[in-house]
Each structure stands twice: as structure tokens, then as C-alpha cells.
Amino acid sequence: MRFTAAAKVFVLFGDPVEHSLSPAMQNAALQAAGIDGLYIPWRVKSADLPTAFESLRGMENFGGANVTLPHKEQAAVLVDTLTKEAASVGAVNTVVARGGRLLGANTDGQGFLRSLHEEADYLPRGKPAVILGAGGAARAVSVGLAEAGAEEIVIVNRTIERAQSLAEFVNRETGVSAVGLGLDDPRMPARVRNCALMVNTTSVGLSPSDPPSIDPSLLQPGMLVYDLIYRPLETALLREATKRGCQVMGGLGMLLYQGALAFELWTGQKPSEEAMRQALVAAIA
Incomplete structure (x- = not known):
């Protein structure tokens, strides 16, 4: 995996996060698309999530984020706006950068x-x-x-x-x-x-x-x-x-499909689902 100092940074918020296969899947998608970016896990406690979200607003190379257990409902009140799906669910699993503001979406x-x-x-x-x-x-x-x-x-x-x-x-x-x-x-x-x-x-x-x-x-x-x-x-x-x-x-299929939708929201590009699937299989093996 190669990236530069100008790489977009994508993060996964959760507690725990060490079990997650999203980094393997999303980094494979970024590489297949030729995007200069890196997806990393960020373990954070619920009490510290507001601070973590606030830091995203000042990160010029922030590319996007996913949110997993147990933060999805809390994330819905920490973003600036919600998509129709996120508002109807009352939970956020995807955060999109919009000119310094945070859009909360839900692809689950x-x-x-x-x-x-x-x-x-x-x-x-x-x-x-x-x-x-x-x-x-x-x-x-x-x-x-x-x-x-x-x-x-x-x-x-x-x-x-x-x-x-x-x-x-x-x-x-x-x-x-x-x-x-x-x-x-x-x-x-x-x-x-x-x-x-x-x-x-x-x-x-x-x-x-x-x-x-x-x-x-x-x-x-x-x-x-x-x-x-x-x-x-x-x-x-x-x-x-x-x-x-x-x-x-x-849950592997849901992980793949919700992740593909999140990638599209972040980048405006459809990802290679085959590259994502292969990365998931390799990570499990």
C-alpha cells in the first residue's frame, strides 16, 4: 500500500475496533481506485467521541469515517446534518466531509x-x-x-x-x-x-x-x-x-455492501467490490 503525505485519511470509530475487517476492505478499495488515501481504526470511548468528531472538522485531509458499535446513535447528534436514511433511523454509520461540516449517513x-x-x-x-x-x-x-x-x-x-x-x-x-x-x-x-x-x-x-x-x-x-x-x-x-x-x-455480505456505499459517498466513485471481497476473504484467512 502506497500513499503520500497529502493522503486523505479515513477512520473507523468504535470500541472495540481490533476485530474489524473494514480497514482491509476499504484500503483495498482505495488502492484499486488509485486514490491517495489510508483507512485506519480509531478506538475511542463514548465519553471522548465528541472530541474525536470535533477534530475531524479541522483536518484538511479528512476523507471520511465509519462508525461502529457502540457509537452509531451518539454519532447522529454529533454531525452537522443527516441524510434522509440516517434521520429515519436515528443512527449514523458513515460520516462524509462537506466543506468543514460533517454529514451523517447510514448505509447499514x-x-x-x-x-x-x-x-x-x-x-x-x-x-x-x-x-x-x-x-x-x-x-x-x-x-x-x-x-x-x-x-x-x-x-x-x-x-x-x-x-x-x-x-x-x-x-x-x-x-x-x-x-x-x-x-x-x-x-x-x-x-x-x-x-x-x-x-x-x-x-x-x-x-x-x-x-x-x-x-x-x-x-x-x-x-x-x-x-x-x-x-x-x-x-x-x-x-x-x-x-x-x-x-x-x-454479516460479511452486509459489511461489504454497506462499505461499498460508504466509499461511494466519500469519493464519488463506485469501488471495486471484487477487490473489497478478496481483501475480506484474505483478512479472515
Whole structure:
């Protein structure tokens, strides 16, 4: 990888960030496009995120940024303006430089839906979905599914207040029926068993020693179980889902597609998705 002292700098904000494959993917895209730039991870605590964002405004060679767990919702109030998608979701995963001002965008929903369609031939319209988690990724996935015509969206979260708040947000913004439940809610098992799609948006599974993010006995043959975690490729949830005859998907496709959209927002160019995919495969290997 070659770059000069005038290189554009692209950053990834998160905590943690060491597991992320975005640097490998985006640096491959920059190199394939012949862009003088470098993408680096920047681990930052939530309390320090406002300072980190403010530093971007004075960085003349700032090229753009991604935002990952747990900062996506906080980032939405730290930028100057929001795209329609980011405003409808209330979370930001992509920051674009606009003449010293910061534009907050969200490519997660589009990336997620594209991966569903292209990799699983799955269309959400008329089908019930369960979302595990209630953070920034859950907001993007929930709104994306609602706008794609999902019949009902059930948000399941350890903290029921956050689940209910997100469900109310989805209902208000999209008009699609959404329900927020806690992990110990007696209605939860039946909702999971009867869903067509279950998506884990939590960080449970990042460590190989993590248990499944939900009781595996609730998983039914034929349902699609999607874990947004992409490293490891097979989380405990996906392993248990496979044993029970479920269709399974990891988060690598969503990572690729949301990253390609972010690259286009930053540079005005469509990236080489093949170069990005090859970099992801090599990084995992």
C-alpha cells in the first residue's frame, strides 16, 4: 500500500475496533481506485467521541469515517446534518466531509437488504421478523425491514425499555407493527418460533467463547437466522441454527455492501467490490 503525505485519511470509530475487517476492505478499495488515501481504526470511548468528531472538522485531509458499535446513535447528534436514511433511523454509520461540516449517513439498512436479496434470495415483504438488540445496527435493520414490507417486527433486548423505545420509533416512522420485548417476556418464545427471519444485532458472539444470543431451542427449521457478526464466520448462534435446520447468514455480505456505499459517498466513485471481497476473504484467512 502506497500513499503520500497529502493522503486523505479515513477512520473507523468504535470500541472495540481490533476485530474489524473494514480497514482491509476499504484500503483495498482505495488502492484499486488509485486514490491517495489510508483507512485506519480509531478506538475511542463514548465519553471522548465528541472530541474525536470535533477534530475531524479541522483536518484538511479528512476523507471520511465509519462508525461502529457502540457509537452509531451518539454519532447522529454529533454531525452537522443527516441524510434522509440516517434521520429515519436515528443512527449514523458513515460520516462524509462537506466543506468543514460533517454529514451523517447510514448505509447499514441498504447493505443489509442487499445481502438478504443477493445472498439468500430473501424478500421481507409480508413476513414477520425478530431483531435481537436495540442499538444503532438494530435501528437500521428494523427500519430497513419495515420499509421493505415486513409484516411485523419484534425487538428483543435485555433492557426492555430500549426494546420498547425502538419498537415505538419503528411504528411511528414506518407505520409497520413493531413490538418491544424483554428476554424474559413470556410472549417472546412464541414470537421467535413463528418468525421467518431472526437477526442478531448485538455483540454477543464476537468472542468464540460467547454462548448463543438466544435459547437455541426456539430456532425452527426453515427460518433464516442472520448474525451481523462476521468474525468469527460461524458464531455459536449460527452453529446452533445450522444444527436445527435453519438457513444461516453471517454479516460479511452486509459489511461489504454497506462499505461499498460508504466509499461511494466519500469519493464519488463506485469501488471495486471484487477487490473489497478478496481483501475480506484474505483478512479472515
